[in-house]
Amino acid sequence: MTLLAIEDLAKTYDKVTALTGINLSVEAGEFVTLLGPSGSGKTTLLMSLAGFTTPSKGTIRLDGKDITHLDPEDRDFGFVFQGYALFPHLSVANNIAFSLKVRKWEKARIDARVAEMLSLVGLDNLAGRKPRELSGGQQQRVAIARALAFGPRILLLDEPLSALDRMLRETMQKELKRLHRETGVTFVYVTHDQEEAIAMSDRIAVFNHGRIVEIGPPRDLYKKPATHFVAGFLGENNFLSGHRADDDETMVEAFGTRFSAPLQPRERPGDVLTIWVRPEHIRLGPAPGDGIGFRATVVENSFVGAVERILLRTSTGEQMVATLRSEAHSEYKPGQVVECRIDPAAIGVLPSE
Amino acid sequence: MRNFKRTALLLTLPASLVAICLYAAPILQVLALSVTEPKPGLANYQNLFANAAVGRVVVTTLKVSIMTTVLTVVASYIVAFAIIHMSAGLRRVSLFLVLVPFWISVLVRAFSWITILRRRGVLNGALMETGVISSPLDLVYNLLGVTIGMVHYMMPFAILLLYANLSDIDRRIMQAARSLGARPATIFWRVWLPLSLPGLALATLFVFVFSLGFLVTPALLGAGKTLMIAEYISVQISSTSRWDLATSLSTMLLLVVGIIVFAAMRSPALRAAFVARPQQ
Ligand SMILES: Nc1ncnc2c1ncn2[C@@H]1O[C@H](COP(=O)(O)OP(=O)(O)OP(=O)(O)O)[C@@H](O)[C@H]1O
Numbered sequence A: 001m002t003l004l005a006i007e008d009l010a011k012t013y014d015k016v017t018a019l020t021g022i023n024l025s026v027e028a029g030e031f032v033t034l035l036g037p038s039g040s041g042k043t044t045l046l047m048s049l050a051g052f053t054t055p056s057k058g059t060i061r062l063d064g065k066d067i068t069h070l071d072p073e074d075r076d077f078g079f080v081f082q083g084y085a086l087f088p089h090l091s092v093a094n095n096i097a098f099s100l101k102v103r104k105w106e107k108a109r110i111d112a113r114v115a116e117m118l119s120l121v122g123l124d125n126l127a128g129r130k131p132r133e134l135s136g137g138q139q140q141r142v143a144i145a146r147a148l149a150f151g152p153r154i155l156l157l158d159e160p161l162s163a164l165d166r167m168l169r170e171t172m173q174k175e176l177k178r179l180h181r182e183t184g185v186t187f188v189y190v191t192h193d194q195e196e197a198i199a200m201s202d203r204i205a206v207f208n209h210g211r212i213v214e215i216g217p218p219r220d221l222y223k224k225p226a227t228h229f230v231a232g233f234l235g236e237n238n239f240l241s242g243h244r245a246d247d248d249e250t251m252v253e254a255f256g257t258r259f260s261a262p263l264q265p266r267e268r269p270g271d272v273l274t275i276w277v278r279p280e281h282i283r284l285g286p287a288p289g290d291g292i293g294f295r296a297t298v299v300e301n302s303f304v305g306a307v308e309r310i311l312l313r314t315s316t317g318e319q320m321v322a323t324l325r326s327e328a329h330s331e332y333k334p335g336q337v338v339e340c341r342i343d344p345a346a347i348g349v350l351p352s353e
Numbered sequence B: 001m002r003n004f005k006r007t008a009l010l011l012t013l014p015a016s017l018v019a020i021c022l023y024a025a026p027i028l029q030v031l032a033l034s035v036t037e038p039k040p041g042l043a044n045y046q047n048l049f050a051n052a053a054v055g056r057v058v059v060t061t062l063k064v065s066i067m068t069t070v071l072t073v074v075a076s077y078i079v080a081f082a083i084i085h086m087s088a089g090l091r092r093v094s095l096f097l098v099l100v101p102f103w104i105s106v107l108v109r110a111f112s113w114i115t116i117l118r119r120r121g122v123l124n125g126a127l128m129e130t131g132v133i134s135s136p137l138d139l140v141y142n143l144l145g146v147t148i149g150m151v152h153y154m155m156p157f158a159i160l161l162l163y164a165n166l167s168d169i170d171r172r173i174m175q176a177a178r179s180l181g182a183r184p185a186t187i188f189w190r191v192w193l194p195l196s197l198p199g200l201a202l203a204t205l206f207v208f209v210f211s212l213g214f215l216v217t218p219a220l221l222g223a224g225k226t227l228m229i230a231e232y233i234s235v236q237i238s239s240t241s242r243w244d245l246a247t248s249l250s251t252m253l254l255l256v257v258g259i260i261v262f263a264a265m266r267s268p269a270l271r272a273a274f275v276a277r278p279q280q
């Protein structure tokens, strides 16, 4: 069931177009992430959903009802701000109770709800503290508990983890997923961290220059990106140039070899194409196997823990990165010529731009 | 780094010397006179407490100072609150207008108020002309006149202090309150006001202490009828040459102000005003 529908939304500031042609619908209970580089319009869309920014064009519907111009205080959306924006003069418990007092709940009911929220985010013993007496991760939990306390229709989160260090960020990602599962609340989550988006979302909407470039489950976007931008933004990728073979219209020639690839009918022989292949799909070594084979020279071999990153130069002079599980691969030395293999299914072909 | 510190310290030397010669030394002299003139001892202070005229002056000073402080802080808070909610362009214009009085001599301002407020002044004239009143109101040369003049003098200071404090408050906190369902009135009472307390405390302290020792405005707008401490002291020195009374009263004023500031600085609200807020 569609909970939230965004139709042809646009926002322009004096000269800047922050958003244009945004169409997105969010199902009840879904975890949707707005992912994109800095300045791509994610916050602008989130602020429009919350009611803090008035769109220049388009409609936002909740359960089919137009809420485009409804005041933020009437939307019943929870909002988790980047800097948390906790009330510095109120204790943790009173921060969480704020929305309930505003709604004039009875005291006993408020106390019960605050206690419930505190245990949900694991802060039972910090109820009396002031925000400045908490660590970043704890403040984050308070912000989430505060936004969830009144039972919001949707929880909007703007880069809630960006201020935390890496370890804590990973813990909080799991925590947020758990909260999403346990509360069943619909999450609309903004981040510019693609790993975070992949790890957490049911669907990702990838933003660039104020537009949604692609929407889909992380797996689909990662494995079958339809655009150069998404292929490059989500995960690491190698881009190589190729062209359609003159003598066989099902074949592509690239990095010194030729192979059959899924081509669009509109592509003609000789057309320049962009081939992408993920580093983890390049296999090295003389081991026999099917797939596309080619030769490359090792340029550099860097050890990064669980994997080894090997920078290769193909016979066409292009560079590509292969990541291999660190085991016995350390024998690859710069200058060495290696046999490489790629599973044809792992190769993507995009029309060149 | 050490070198820099030493140079910096050296640079403060001329100013420190001037301050010591022109400020600290005379104050110490006043202190000394208060226990030596006309003969050594604390007799001057005993007389101070027995003196009915001094009692009246102190009561007047407190009345005017308290009224001035309350009116100034409330009015300035409203103005500062309005300014931070203005668009950037309007805010610049408003801040400029707040600064304008600083360029006008306090004497000129006091005389302007007399012109406006006196019995045959601008305001009474206008009110009589339009038939709102039939006989002129006593707006100046009394407590009211002094208070009006002082509030006018103090407001720019208080506005700037409160403006600085209010613009430091993270506006996303207000957005958070709205997203939690709070309406403007609730946000004002539950969020803006509590977060403004440090600024309000600072402005109150500043205006009150400043008012206690204020001379020019009360002297001109009170015309000797509404007598405040500073003017009383100045009369004792320049007209009646009562150095004993003047110096002991000055010392008392200094002591009281010192105690007020010391006590106020220990309050959490004022401490918060001086602690640098972490940047987001
Ligand atoms: N109030 C404003 N006035 C003018 N331009 C604005 C305003 N707010 C945002 N913009 C512009 O709109 C565009 C989108 O901004 P937005 O904050 O939505 O980006 P974002 O995707 O959230 O970026 P980030 O990841 O850096 O937070 C930017 O080019 C920005 O400069």
Ligand SMILES: [Mg+2]
Pocket: A042, A043, A044
């Ligand atoms: Mg943003």
